[in-house]
Amino acid sequence: MVSKLRLAERIQDEWDLMLAKGDTTFVRKNFHTLEIESHISDYISFLETRKSQNTVAIAKGVLKKLREYLSKQGIKMLSEVQINHIDGYIDSIKVSPKTKKNHLIVISQMFKQSVREGDLVQNPCEFATLPKITTAMRHRPLTADDLEVIFKNANEWKLYFAALLYTGLRAGDVALLRYEHIDPKKKKITQLVRKSRRVHELPISDVLLNAFGDIDGKEGPVFPEIYIDSDRKQNDRLVYPRKYLQSILSKAELPKATLHSFRVTYNNMLRDQGLSIEDRQVLMAHTSSETTKIYTHPNIELAAKHLNKMLNYLDMPVK
Numbered sequence: 001m002v003s004k005l006r007l008a009e010r011i012q013d014e015w016d017l018m019l020a021k022g023d024t025t026f027v028r029k030n031f032h033t034l035e036i037e038s039h040i041s042d043y044i045s046f047l048e049t050r051k052s053q054n055t056v057a058i059a060k061g062v063l064k065k066l067r068e069y070l071s072k073q074g075i076k077m078l079s080e081v082q083i084n085h086i087d088g089y090i091d092s093i094k095v096s097p098k099t100k101k102n103h104l105i106v107i108s109q110m111f112k113q114s115v116r117e118g119d120l121v122q123n124p125c126e127f128a129t130l131p132k133i134t135t136a137m138r139h140r141p142l143t144a145d146d147l148e149v150i151f152k153n154a155n156e157w158k159l160y161f162a163a164l165l166y167t168g169l170r171a172g173d174v175a176l177l178r179y180e181h182i183d184p185k186k187k188k189i190t191q192l193v194r195k196s197r198r199v200h201e202l203p204i205s206d207v208l209l210n211a212f213g214d215i216d217g218k219e220g221p222v223f224p225e226i227y228i229d230s231d232r233k234q235n236d237r238l239v240y241p242r243k244y245l246q247s248i249l250s251k252a253e254l255p256k257a258t259l260h261s262f263r264v265t266y267n268n269m270l271r272d273q274g275l276s277i278e279d280r281q282v283l284m285a286h287t288s289s290e291t292t293k294i295y296t297h298p299n300i301e302l303a304a305k306h307l308n309k310m311l312n313y314l315d316m317p318v319k
Contacts, residue, residue, distance in 0.1 A: 086128040139260040164262035166208040171259035179218040203304035
């Protein structure tokens with residue numbers, strides 16, 4: 001009776017002889033012949049049965065770029081992808097270091113699945129390297145000079161910028177604002193904050209309420225040009241007010257800022273007026289809560305008084 005060890009040795013000897021003759025038929029066929037293009041297609045189909053549309057869309061974009069890069073390198077088979085190819089791809093894409101990290105995560109997930117399924121022995125992304133990520137103030141607070149220049153030149157985006165500054169809501173949440181969410185009599189906005197997935201109640205300053213004009217009985221999106229109920233597609237629309245803001249600052253030779261800069265400025269202005277950090281956290285929907293739970297600010301009247309102390313940058317006289 002042949003022992004398991006002796007049997008293994010015989011099999012190993014046979015494989016060594018076959019390899020010496022150039023015969024690799026004993027190796028599982030798909031390990032050597034699995035094409036990258038077909039594998040990516042199969043992987044996307046796999047994701048579509050398990051992940052959200054947004055996750056699938058991101059994976060499609062990243063893996064399409066990876067496929068194009070590998071094709072230029074003459075790499076067609078999955079088993080040919082090495083660490084240096086992953087590093088080369090990461091270096092080739094013209095995006096921020098943080099986005100490069102996100103690309104690597106998406107690619108690594110695909111290769112991990114390949115290892116699980118037995119198509120690969122090792123994930124080539126495990127030892128890939130990323131560029132150094134440096135912390136920078138992307139969303140700088142806006143100064144009084146910034147705000148004067150912005151609102152004097154905001155034109156069709158004036159109300160949108162005003163809503164960002166005087167509510168402290170994120171750009172996407174303001175874009176989804178509807179007239180039905182605004183109560184001019186109670187001077188409140190009731191709005192779903194997507195990041196925390198809860199409905200949030202906040203006061204409206206008199207400046208912003210006046211900017212809205214007569215809205216009693218009105219329905220529909222306040223900003224229809226950027227209103228869309230899709231996180232991924234909304235970012236494409238927010239590029240318009242973002243670029244407009246940056247063009248205003250650039251023409252005035254002022255430092256670059258973002259739409260989120262209004263939120264930072266809102267927080268700083270209320271802080272400078274003495275509103276506590278706890279009240280500001282609630283007012284800006286920083287705290288977590290149950291989905292769809294309406295959270296009434298415990299000091300909503302106090303918060304409204306602070307809001308009404310904020311300077312009115314919408315009607316400043318031209319110097």
